[in-house]
Amino acid sequence: MCPDILPLERSDQFCRDNNLGVPILLSPMAGACPPALSIAVSKAGGMGACGVLLMQPEAIEQWMQEFRSATSGPVMLNSWIPDPEPTSDPLHEAAVRSFLEQFGPKIPDGIERKQPPDFEGQCEAMLNNRPDVISSIMGLFNPSFVKRMKEAGIRWYATVTTVGEAIEATEAGADVVVAQGMEAGGHRGAFDAENASERMVGLTSLVPAVVDAVDVPVVAAGGIADGRGIAAALALGASAVQIGTGFLRCPEAGIPAAWADAIGTARPEDTIGTRAFSGRYGRSLRTSYAELASQPDSPDPAPYPIQRALTQPMRDDANRTGDIDRMQAWAGQSAGLAQATTPAGLIAETWSEAQRVLRR
Secondary structure: OOOOHHHHHHHHHHHHHHOOOEEEEEEEEOOOOOHHHHHHHHHHHEEEEOOOOOOHHHHHHHHHHHHHHOOOEEEEEEOOOOOOOOOOOOOHHHHHHHOEEEEEEOOOOOOOHHHOOHHHHHHHHHHHHHOOOOEEEEOOOOHHHHHHHHOOEEEEEEEEEEEEHHHHHOOOOOOEEEEEEOOOOOEEOOHHHHHHHOOOOHHHHHHHHHHHHOOOOEEOOOOOOOHHHHHHHHEEEOOEEEEEEHOOOHHHOOOOOOHHHHHHHHOHHHHHEEOOOOOOOOOEOOHHHHHOOOOOOOOOOOOOOOHHHHHHHHHHHHHHOOOOOHHHOOOOHHHHHHHOOOHHHHHHHHHHHHHHHHHH
């Protein structure tokens, strides 16, 4: 992108091109993006979003119908590009079971063989429900699906974690790249799952490097939760920002109170990178379970999605009882900046602050 364009001019252009009132996108967080949150973000001028990873096609359609019944604003749907099917290791899985049952109820036999929703079915549902944007994470859509998206007038936003991934994405036809810094909460979007924890790049290094390497708009994601963060990302060359953890304390997010409260008091060092919840690397609050799972004498997590299935009973019980130490409490490093307010109030305050900073 042209380095001579001022940050607010660049963000204004992005807003015009994407029918936005403000350059703020809700992160498509699987399991934490109910329609109410996206509707509120959209009505406040931002882009709503839904991570459909855990949803069947019928649930995707229902989500979109609820969203569209309340607003005509822009919306993004997202799903993971699947990894190859993992190889089962019964002996290792037995060790993981024994470890997990220290924290939660007995794990039902065969739960690890539960299959996630069909990716191809999710893709068809996303395409059929015509969101403004379909975004990818953990890799790239195949060329035929990209072609069908473009023919339907749907923009493709590709999540990347390195400059190399950004170049791959634009060569494959991405209209926008979402540069996810290592500060981000939730799962890391690395194309290669094995290297996700090794190629960790912070947002202030990643954004300008990606901006210099590609010719499409760049959205900054990770560690952005207030106006200062938005201003910094735009000054580094981003055209917009994507915020996840910053919205989780809004009532519309509907997460357990213990998780929302813990986010509000977290310092940057109170988060941890871990594979202990799903087998895929992600950033969560530094809970007792996450800490103990990282100890040398604890069994390595099983691969995704086996680990996710094995931890499901513990996570469900933690949500039911409000036990933060066993919850899958995803959180970015700026979690402590998240405010317990409405999405409209959050967007208005943070965007006003960002504009003040950039106009000084």
